[in-house]
Amino acid sequence: xxxxxxxxxxxxxxxxxxxxxxxxxxxxxxxxxxxxxxxxxxxxxxxxxxxxxxxxxxxxxxxxxxxxxxxxxxxxxxxxxxxxxxxxxxxxxxxxxxxxxxxxxxxxxxxxxxxxxxxxxxxxxxxxxxxxxxxxxxxxxxxxxxxxxxxxxxxxxxxxxxxxxxxxxxxxxxxxxxxxxxxxxxxxxxxxxxxxxxxxxxxxxxxxxxxxxxxxxxxxxxxxxxxxxxxxxxxxxxxxxxxxxxxxxxxxxxxxxxxxxxxxxxxxxxxxxxxxxxxxxxxxxxxxxxxxxxxxxxxxxxxxxxxxxxxxxxxxxxxxxxxxxxxxxxxxxxxxxxxxxxxxxxxxxxxxxxxxxxxxxxxxxxxxxxxxxxxxxxxxxxxxxxxxxxxxxxxxxxxxxxxxxxxxxxxx
Numbered sequence: 001x002x003x004x005x006x007x008x009x010x011x012x013x014x015x016x017x018x019x020x021x022x023x024x025x026x027x028x029x030x031x032x033x034x035x036x037x038x039x040x041x042x043x044x045x046x047x048x049x050x051x052x053x054x055x056x057x058x059x060x061x062x063x064x065x066x067x068x069x070x071x072x073x074x075x076x077x078x079x080x081x082x083x084x085x086x087x088x089x090x091x092x093x094x095x096x097x098x099x100x101x102x103x104x105x106x107x108x109x110x111x112x113x114x115x116x117x118x119x120x121x122x123x124x125x126x127x128x129x130x131x132x133x134x135x136x137x138x139x140x141x142x143x144x145x146x147x148x149x150x151x152x153x154x155x156x157x158x159x160x161x162x163x164x165x166x167x168x169x170x171x172x173x174x175x176x177x178x179x180x181x182x183x184x185x186x187x188x189x190x191x192x193x194x195x196x197x198x199x200x201x202x203x204x205x206x207x208x209x210x211x212x213x214x215x216x217x218x219x220x221x222x223x224x225x226x227x228x229x230x231x232x233x234x235x236x237x238x239x240x241x242x243x244x245x246x247x248x249x250x251x252x253x254x255x256x257x258x259x260x261x262x263x264x265x266x267x268x269x270x271x272x273x274x275x276x277x278x279x280x281x282x283x284x285x286x287x288x289x290x291x292x293x294x295x296x297x298x299x300x301x302x303x304x305x306x307x308x309x310x311x312x313x314x315x316x317x318x319x320x321x322x323x324x325x326x327x328x329x330x331x332x333x334x335x336x337x338x339x340x341x342x343x344x345x346x347x348x349x350x351x352x353x354x355x356x357x358x359x360x361x362x363x364x365x366x367x368x369x370x371x372x373x374x375x376x377x378x379x380x381x382x383x384x385x386x387x388x389x390x391x392x393x394x395x396x397x398x399x400x401x402x403x404x405x406x407x408x409x410x411x412x
């Protein structure tokens with residue numbers, strides 16, 4: 001059989017699966033993409049609702065360090081084949097221009113995911129890629145056939161190679177439910193437990209505070225947390241207070257060390273500098289001014305404190321302590337947020353955990369199942385928001401697709 005006659009089954013119509021399909025179709029292979037959902041790219045569309053952040057513009061040496069330490073070298077190998085610049089060029093080839101935002105994040109000019117996905121799917125179909133939607137993968141038979149459940153019943157196929165890109169365990173309504181983990185483990189394949197990544201956290205706010213301030217942003221603050229190894233992680237930005245706790249880009253950037261520390265102890269204290277542009281001495285001097293007949297609330301307001309900052313102070317200080325201005329100043333600079341637990345994994349932007357790299361060759365083939373490759377978020381790695389996740393997901397799809405081609409060539 002010639003290479004062009006080989007049939008490839010890709011399970012998962014997310015960015016990793018679609019990128020793999022593109023590479024394989026360009027090589028002349030017969031590609032069918034199967035997905036449990038009615039349409040492709042659902043999580044990509046969801047991620048782009050507030051503006052599709054495709055990658056980041058920072059220098060490569062900084063970019064590659066954003067990934068978790070255990071997989072940084074592996075992901076470096078992916079990114080040498082498809083990095084942020086390659087992704088921007090790829091988007092441009094689709095006919096969509098990009099721009100760099102003030103934070104260094106890269107977006108399509110129109111900010112939307114839907115036009116990009118539509119053009120991508122059109123290009124894939126034009127290249128001969130077939131799509132079989134509403135097909136849920138159930139694993140393998142003893143004979144090595146791939147089991148797929150569709151509305152008419154179960155079908156079994158035996159392609160020349162299989163590429164799995166089934167996602168992690170976040171946003172299950174969009175197809176990434178992690179159900180594949182059970183049949184991987186039944187086959188003796190090592191899968192690390194799923195954990196929420198880029199997630200929110202539960203904080204036991206008082207009912208009064210929650211009712212008044214839930215939904216308000218905590219702007220221009222510096223958060224720091226000391227992890228289980230004694231290393232301090234610090235980030236500056238904006239978070240969102242919720243009825244249950246805290247979420248948003250700033251807390252997502254620290255979610256891995258907070259989550260990993262929570263696995264050993266609870267609660268975890270995150271310190272917030274609520275006024276990072278004001279020194280402690282300057283704050284002391286401002287708060288030393290005579291209060292006179294002003295109410296405490298009026299006095300704080302005249303010294304530049306917001307209602308939210310005062311509300312936070314009332315969460316941790318007694319009425320008597322609120323009159324202790326040196327203590328108030330110290331609390332504003334080191335406000336303790338007691339993190340109780342992560343929010344449910346279903347709410348997380350992404351997940352850590354997944355197929356162990358020990359099960360995979362460098363080309364992302366399962367060593368126990370020759371001809372079966374894995375890519376994307378179903379692998380055991382994680383990345384922060386900012387375009388790092390999408391870039392590496394697509395790079396992994398390209399690497400796995402190249403692995404498929406190498407594997408098939410070795411059979412001829």
